[in-house]
Amino acid sequence: MKMSFAIIVGGALFIFFAVVMVVVFIPGWVWTPPQTIAAHVYTDQELVGRKLYFTNGCDYCHTQYVRYYDADNTGPISQGGNYVFDSPVVLGSERTGPDLSYIGRKRDLAWEINHLKNPRVYSPMSIMPNWYFLSDSDLAALGAYLFALGNRVAGEYMITAPVDYSHLTNPMTIPEVTPDPTGAPQGWAAWTAAGLQDGKTIYIDRCQVCHGCSGNGLGVYASTKVVTPADFKVEPFRYMPDDQWFWHVSEGIQGSVMPPWRESLTVTERWQVINYIQQEFAQPVERDPDEGNPTGQYAGATNPLPPTVETEETGKTIFIRECMVCHGDAGVGEGIYNQFIRPQPPNFSDHTHYGTIANPLFTDADYYWRISEGLPWAAMPIWKVKYSDNDRWTLVYYIRVNLTQTLPRPDVVGAQEYPPIYLAQTAPVNMTANDADVGDASQLVYSAPDPELGKVIFTTFCAECHGSDGLGNGWNAQFLDIKPANFTNPDVAGLGEGDWYARVSLGLQNSAMPTWGEWLPEQNRWDAISFIQKFIITANPTGTATFVPSVYTQNGGKVQTLYITLSQADWTAEGNTIDTTNGANVYTQYCAACHGDKGAGLTAATTLAGLAYPSPFPANMPQSYVYQQIWSGIPNSLMPSFKPLLQPSDVWDLVVYLVGNNTQ
Ligand code: HEC
Numbered sequence: 124m125k126m127s128f129a130i131i132v133g134g135a136l137f138i139f140f141a142v143v144m145v146v147v148f149i150p151g152w153v154w155t156p157p158q159t160i161a162a163h164v165y166t167d168q169e170l171v172g173r174k175l176y177f178t179n180g181c182d183y184c185h186t187q188y189v190r191y192y193d194a195d196n197t198g199p200i201s202q203g204g205n206y207v208f209d210s211p212v213v214l215g216s217e218r219t220g221p222d223l224s225y226i227g228r229k230r231d232l233a234w235e236i237n238h239l240k241n242p243r244v245y246s247p248m249s250i251m252p253n254w255y256f257l258s259d260s261d262l263a264a265l266g267a268y269l270f271a272l273g274n275r276v277a278g279e280y281m282i283t284a285p286v287d288y289s290h291l292t293n294p295m296t297i298p299e300v301t302p303d304p305t306g307a308p309q310g311w312a313a314w315t316a317a318g319l320q321d322g323k324t325i326y327i328d329r330c331q332v333c334h335g336c337s338g339n340g341l342g343v344y345a346s347t348k349v350v351t352p353a354d355f356k357v358e359p360f361r362y363m364p365d366d367q368w369f370w371h372v373s374e375g376i377q378g379s380v381m382p383p384w385r386e387s388l389t390v391t392e393r394w395q396v397i398n399y400i401q402q403e404f405a406q407p408v409e410r411d412p413d414e415g416n417p418t419g420q421y422a423g424a425t426n427p428l429p430p431t432v433e434t435e436e437t438g439k440t441i442f443i444r445e446c447m448v449c450h451g452d453a454g455v456g457e458g459i460y461n462q463f464i465r466p467q468p469p470n471f472s473d474h475t476h477y478g479t480i481a482n483p484l485f486t487d488a489d490y491y492w493r494i495s496e497g498l499p500w501a502a503m504p505i506w507k508v509k510y511s512d513n514d515r516w517t518l519v520y521y522i523r524v525n526l527t528q529t530l531p532r533p534d535v536v537g538a539q540e541y542p543p544i545y546l547a548q549t550a551p552v553n554m555t556a557n558d559a560d561v562g563d564a565s566q567l568v569y570s571a572p573d574p575e576l577g578k579v580i581f582t583t584f585c586a587e588c589h590g591s592d593g594l595g596n597g598w599n600a601q602f603l604d605i606k607p608a609n610f611t612n613p614d615v616a617g618l619g620e621g622d623w624y625a626r627v628s629l630g631l632q633n634s635a636m637p638t639w640g641e642w643l644p645e646q647n648r649w650d651a652i653s654f655i656q657k658f659i660i661t662a663n664p665t666g667t668a669t670f671v672p673s674v675y676t677q678n679g680g681k682v683q684t685l686y687i688t689l690s691q692a693d694w695t696a697e698g699n700t701i702d703t704t705n706g707a708n709v710y711t712q713y714c715a716a717c718h719g720d721k722g723a724g725l726t727a728a729t730t731l732a733g734l735a736y737p738s739p740f741p742a743n744m745p746q747s748y749v750y751q752q753i754w755s756g757i758p759n760s761l762m763p764s765f766k767p768l769l770q771p772s773d774v775w776d777l778v779v780y781l782v783g784n785n786t787q
Pocket residue numbers: 175176179180181182183184185219220221223226229230235238239242243245246249250251252254265269349350351
């Protein structure tokens with residue numbers, strides 16, 4: 124046969140397509156690997172999320188393919204059967220970020236969504252872009268997709284420990300510290316015998332900086348790390364097998380700052396700290412403490428420090444830095460971590476427990492002993508590990524003067540003086556990398572204070588004392604003997620920028636007003652100040668209250684898509700109950716100051732300042748609308764988002780209390 128041009132081209136094409144057929148199409152058709160447990164049929168929402176995952180280019184930085192040599196830390200090696208429901212299968216190309224094959228087992232849904240909005244909240248050095256522009260429903264879909272990756276219910280797919288560790292079980296004979304069925308107290312003796320007090324000492328010394336005092340992964344170093352420290356209160360940690368714990372604590376975690384502790388802790392010490400974390404954070408139970416009395420060096424100890432404002436202020440600084448997260452800044456046990464811990468922190472304002480100045484029921488030694496040694500059955504840390512004797516005594520003094528109020532106040536000489544450098548500060552203005560001369564990008568490196576963010580900061584950190592309307596009547600103000608400031612008071616309202624900044628950063632001496640410089644970043648302090656200036660001080664310069672008309676009637680009762688599907692029936696179908704008495708209490712605590720009795724509104728006569736108060740609630744508001752306003756707040760008005768303060772159960776109680784079953 125003559126090799127004509129046509130035959131050569133035709134033959135080449137034939138060979139080409141035959142090869143494509145054999146290598147591409149036939150494997151595709153006959154590829155039916157047995158489905159593994161990690162594979163699952165996607166729900167409609169997860170499919171939407173999966174699509175978003177690819178359209179947003181997540182796969183440029185993240186793989187979903189665990190290779191032989193990643194398996195130790197990332198999860199079991201990927202198999203064909205993991206992908207049977209993926210069409211098309213996309214493994215991803217670069218490993219700029221971590222492999223996500225089993226991410227659902229590592230993080231919870233809320234974490235996924237918040238991390239997507241701004242990864243740097245969790246990992247400040249992260250180069251992952253912000254996906255804040257996605258709608259709430261898209262974020263929920265993407266979160267749902269990620270959360271389902273790796274199929275978290277498949278226990279047998281747990282990342283298994285390598286052979287060196289896999290056979291290990293806890294070798295120590297540790298008495299169980301579980302609540303006694305007869306209710307007998309389980310105090311110091313049981314805990315020290317169980318080695319848990321030793322474990323706690325190690326935890327505070329070695330682990331707390333990263334994993335946090337309540338084990339939620341938010342220690343002081345956490346915010347500077349690329350990979351967030353583990354939160355022991357979520358899966359998989361809660362029910363992780365012992366060998367996994369021991370393996371990870373011994374070898375550390377590759378690719379993160381989690382250190383290999385076999386270098387510096389003995390085998391016994393490692394088991395002790397693991398036992399402590401399991402008992403206290405991973406699976407905490409309510410216990411019946413048997414505190415006993417201070418013994419040894421603590422028996423009869425009295426405060427050696429002079430009862431001065433300086434002692435009080437030093438104590439306050441440490442209290443805000445270390446103790447506020449659990450005990451709350453007003454000391455009534457409402458710190459932001461209190462929801463994570465059992466037993467919960469005490470209420471220092473309880474005079475039946477702590478007594479009064481005339482009749483104190485706790486001695487100096489009682490406080491000092493507990494602060495120094497911690498309470499073994501609780502998350503309350505052992506502070507002698509971290510703070511000197513004198514520092515701990517300043518804490519005793521601070522708590523007794525301001526919180527339990529069982530000691531007289533120190534004498535104050537003259538007005539508080541703030542350092543000139545604070546008084547000279549002015550609010551930041553927008554500054555780009557260009558202005559700062561650190562590059563050519565027009566990216567914002569410093570921005571002017573944001574009153575809306577300030578409102579969130581204010582609601583989270585200031586409202587409990589100053590009231591959400593800033594008039595000084597917050598729900599914890601009743602427990603303080605020196606009352607929080609009313610910001611519309613001319614003495615306060617008239618302060619200059621630097622004076623505000625100094626007061627918010629360094630607190631007011633001899634009062635419970637916190638030193639926020641210990642806790643809030645500079646930018647957030649300015650945000651809070653800008654909110655107070657814009658919505659409380661200059662709301663209505665003439666000094667008479669204004670009333671804003673109902674948003675509901677104005678905008679035709681718009682409910683955002685995210686909230687439309689909310690239904691009381693779904694909520695109760697999940698096993699929740701509605702408690703309208705709680706709803707009424709929540710209303711009185713958080714809403715009545717601005718909305719009057721059950722939403723009836725205030726009258727000019729009952730308002731205290733020129734704020735923009737809301738009109739009475741219209742009668743026909745549906746539940747989803749009310750839920751939305753409580754959860755997301757109303758921008759550009761005094762109405763805050765109550766997300767930082769309320770649980771969904773409180774919101775449902777409140778909604779039903781306010782509008783009954785009005786679903787429309
Ligand atoms: C430019 C690269 C890049 C892109 C694009 C990117 N990421 Fe990331 N991602 C990272 C890096 C780096 C990290 C590790 C630091 C961190 O936690 O932020 C990370 C972390 C994560 C984590 C947490 C992993 C863990 O082990 O804690 C998840 C989940 C995640 N990304 C999901 C996504 C999703 C979903 C998208 C697409 C919407 C996406 N990423 C797009 C780089 C990227």
